[in-house]
Amino acid sequence: MRRWTADALRALDAEDPLSAFRDRFLLPRGCVYLNAHTLGPLPGDTPAALARVIEERWGEGLARACERPGETALLEELAEAIARLVGAAPHEIAVGGSISVDLFELSAAAVDLRPGRSILLSERRSLPTALRAVQGLCELSRGEIELVLVEEDEPLADKLDERVACLVVSHVDDRTGRLVDLQALSAAAHEVGALLLVDLSHSVGAMPIELQACHVDFAVGCGDKYLCGGPGAPSFLFVAERHLERVRLPLRGRVGDAEPFCVESARPPGPGIGRFALASPSLLALEALRCGVAVVAEADLPLVRAKAMRSSEAFRALVGERLAGYGIELASPEDPLARGAHLAFSHPRAEAIASALAEHGVRGDFRRPDLVRFGFGPLWNSYEEVWIAAERFAEVVIERALASGFPPERPERARS
């Protein structure tokens, strides 16, 4: 493993082709922000763009802000930009929902496309919000649809059989950053006639994604992490072209309808992905997402991925050197190719460590029960920040161990 120094990391910054992106974000002074896996930072263009939309489209335009051409143009611009980020065609992407609703609806659509199959297969470690949406569908079906969860140490493939309608997985695991192989998973799912629904929340914007090339059937993704769309940003969904004409999403209407404002009666939805827009997404939230996606879409994703991997590898190496024997365990895969843009470490006092780090200006986060996570955003984090974060992390952990009066060689006993 390479031995990193502050100078070596600064040298990487000097030749980093992405370094100019940092000025496109408004970051608090003196803060090393390593938590875009929760919320991406504020792009510099966003405040003025929002002020303009509020003043012009709402204040001046008034009800015209709700009219179809303006709303559709914004949704289409977003669909095009996101399609490029995930290796899809614009007409396979619909923006403006909520991740729970998207998962619920696509799970329902998957069961609908696989008559005779009743199982949605997922992982117990999935995000509770995601599982709840799928569980909600199962409850609503009164037992006709069943959610089967594989345990932590159990391969998904073991439970994949011809009873499974759809495999529902996170591309990058929320806790550990573990990355799944979409190509392999879609092949395994299709092998038994099942579909694949992927949650891209922790990968979109942080690495190249090839939904079409990997034969993914459905996908969803958050707008508030690496897309920098703001707290509670609208989500997006993907439906592979081959399913477009047959998929029905129970909640979708209006924007994509052939006759969106017809008062006569409910009409059948129009053709294409347009019909999968949820009614009346927030214009303000969409505009903020547009600003975030616009910055991210300018970056070369292979470069973003390479920098995230190099940053997390350097961090892991630095932490490993400084904190061997302090009870800090890597909870993420060791291979940078097998994880996303964030790294997780376990420690019994993870929560206190994350708080102390935040007080020292390094904002990773705590994840129950015992994880400290650090997310590397190649567009706003420098390599030098990797050094600073590792130094502070080591200081905080070592101070805690010393303050507890236990020798650093036996940090486990410091738990009492």
Next chain:
Amino acid sequence: MRRWTADALRALDAEDPLSAFRDRFLLPRGCVYLNAHTLGPLPGDTPAALARVIEERWGEGLARACERPGETALLEELAEAIARLVGAAPHEIAVGGSISVDLFELSAAAVDLRPGRSILLSERRSLPTALRAVQGLCELSRGEIELVLVEEDEPLADKLDERVACLVVSHVDDRTGRLVDLQALSAAAHEVGALLLVDLSHSVGAMPIELQACHVDFAVGCGDKYLCGGPGAPSFLFVAERHLERVRLPLRGRVGDAEPFCVESARPPGPGIGRFALASPSLLALEALRCGVAVVAEADLPLVRAKAMRSSEAFRALVGERLAGYGIELASPEDPLARGAHLAFSHPRAEAIASALAEHGVRGDFRRPDLVRFGFGPLWNSYEEVWIAAERFAEVVIERALASGFPPERPERARS
């Protein structure tokens, strides 16, 4: 019918206790805005409040903007304010969803609470978006739940029987402004053991509403009309306290969960209305809604209602005097107590009339197939604007009739 003059209307403005509210909104110059039934105007406080939230909570606070205490405080403030507007307790209100999702989930919850009943009863004239959400539930149930629609001229009560799980109605009809009697409807529904779900989108903020006193079971409402929460503002839902502990909404999670960020597994939702918050509503959209609701909540709703009725009555009288014989028909109920804050008139050239009016600074709207609508917002519209709007409406219609070369006595023939 009283004969209104410009002076009489100006005199009403001079003594209007609500007149000071007009300065709380940013309205375009020279525009008589009569379309809050589509989108409420921009409150003056909103741009700065949004800029502050973007800068402080997102830009400075970063991931803390997604943390539960801040998010919950905003949702609770909104729930309290909306509860006062609709005659409910704050713990019966959850804010932050989408109207389609809310209708879908509450319809599902209603069927769940009425085992053995399979019918959701609604009106064919309901908003297509609303019907689509309920239809989506029926499709998902594979025929176990059925949507039955009564026709325009058919009383709902005729179809209410013990097979009906829930009656789903708009408080104020989107097209005509017709207002239903919530007390009578809930009594009729409960008489046969059915529940009542009301869409308050066109009434909330425009009149006093007493959900508890009227024994309404469930309700939903938009934030973007008389609540002035902006284009695509978050919706709210109401669950009567007596149902709170038994209702399960399939898509709800996170914010209200007992352990919202627990990574161990999906937990059962916590108690109370908190569990009915949809995951991750947009902070920007919520803040805009907070600003709108804050202004509306300062007003005395009986005064708001009285002014809306008087405005629409004056408008109707003025239009009646000027346009008798021009093919303009009132599509709204004649009794102001039987309608909400907007008035609709039918005319075969409604679309052209609405466009011409907008060019002359009067912004009502066109509703297919043949309606021109005018909504009176007592907090931002003056009585004098009623005069201006009626004058322009008459000018536009008469000009059109004259231009067609037909005598104004026979305007029907001008249709050719």
